Amino acid sequence: MQRALGDALERRVSLSAVPGAPPKATIHLLGGVSVAAGHIEIGAPTWSKEPHMLLVRDGEVKFGYVDLWRASRGKPLHIRSLRAREFDSRIERLADGRASWQFGAKTETPDTAEKPTAIPTFGRLVVETGTARYDDALVAAKLDATFSLSERSPSAAGAAPAASASGGLQLAAKGSYQKNPVTVKVDTAGVLPIVGPDAETTALPVFIDARIGRAAMTFRGTATDVLNFAALKGRFSVQGPSLAAVGDPLNVTLPTTGAFRTEGLIAKDGLVWNAVFDRATIGSSRLAGAFQYDPRPAVPVLSGRLTGSKLLLADLGPTVGTAAPDGTVPTPAASPSAPKPAPASSGRNRAAAKTTNAPPKASSDTPGRVLPDREFDLPSLRAMNANVLVDIDNLDLGSSVLEPLKPLRTHIVLTDGVLTLRDFDARTGQGRLYGMLQLDGRKAPAIWNADMRWEGIRLESWIKQARDDDAPPYITGRFGGQARVTGQGKSTAAILGS
DSSP states (O other): OHHHHHHHHTSOEESOSSTTSOOOEEEEOTTSEEEEEEEEEEOOOTTOOSSOSEEEEEEEEEEOHHHHHHHHTTOOOEESEEEEEEEEEEEEEOTTSOBTTOOGGGTTSOOOOSSOSOOOEESOEEEEEEEEEEEETTTTEEEEEEEEEEOOOGGGTTSOGGGOSSSEEEEEEEEEETTEEEEEEEEEOSSSOSSSTTTTTOOEEEEEEEEETTEEEEEEEEEESTTTTOEEEEEEEEEESOHHHHHTTTTOOOOOOSOEEEEEEEEEETTEEEEEEEEEEETTEEEEEEEEEEOOSSSOEEEEEEEEEEEEGGGGGGGTTOOOTTSEEOOEEOOTTTTSOOOGGGOOOOOOOEEOOSOOEEOOSOTTOSSOOSOOOHHHHHSOEEEEEEEESOEEOSOSSBOOBSSEEEEEEEETTEEEEEEEEEEETTEEEEEEEEEEOSSSSEEEEEEEEEEEEEHHHHBOOOOGGGOOOSOOSEEEEEEEEEEEESSHHHHHHO
């Protein structure tokens, strides 16, 4: 049996804790392969320095014949059932794409997808004491976890996750992701299966606390298929140095901004995320909204509505070519996997710039300029499409000269790197500013188009003019007109200068 399983997986399989000793196991072959033994081991690949890939003590493992046949031809290994007193797994991928989760025909075939494509899956998993190590050089991720995963009686199903001493899933992990420290804690309560035939329909209470660098996230609610988080529903809070720092680990493209904090309701159905933000603070901005993020198209799509009492343009940082209010800017840094083209099957463009958690450098905007000369974050424009309605009570342009726009309403449409502000309508200086603005970021330098009209703007209100001794303003009167302009450049100042 050792030899048969080893031949199917093209991996060493051992049913004895002592090398060379006869295996001691109970084996059933009806309807599949069932192995119960005090020691069950699946070896690591020949290139690995790990002692094994999977080690089970006092356990039982069940394989389906079809599952073994598929694994022998390079498909993901599926284990129908695994019960163990002790469980240890060592999962790894080298920088060249060779991965320990590849079996059979694909043993030496690089897996270079940013998200691993063939990690083993389980139909049912029950573990008293488990440890797992995940080391992925391709995406610079390294995690060590301890966990238990066991069934609990129906009478205990109502227990709160935090109060659960046994049953469900308890997991604690720590490590690093792209050189940032990571800690994760997951607690579930309720009746299993957490994985298994009913996992996709059984909702379990879940508490998650995760920290990546200076970004932190908590979630309290319910989940089905907990190990894969196929569906979530509950309350969340997230904070960090930039929205981009949080979006990257979730494979969600978010803009580079200043420090933020937000909370609200979130629901995930399959791959689609829906979120209602009760409060969102980005720098000094106060926002709210409701959004849907769908990563299924070739280019992921963000849609929804953004509202708020106050938005400072500077809080969006390099996304709009400005510095933060304190004169600093989160420093973009390419992902380690960015230079490698994603396979066509990945269905997503991950070229978006990432942010590090190193202390931000001083702004390179030229001192004294009214117009920002920091370069646009164009890769983010090409990494996602968007369709968002905007209704902001007060847009602060970050200028000591010009009055804010109060209110601002527009329709943001981002398609294939072209950002358009349709139906732009704002009030300022007791007048109105309306029209269309567009930034074409498909290639550098960016191309800017504007078709704007303004009417009834009182210059003495729109332009702040400091005068001594209550002297009248330098400029008065009503201002109206129309402009159609085109420019190009790497920043707002460069575009307007063209």
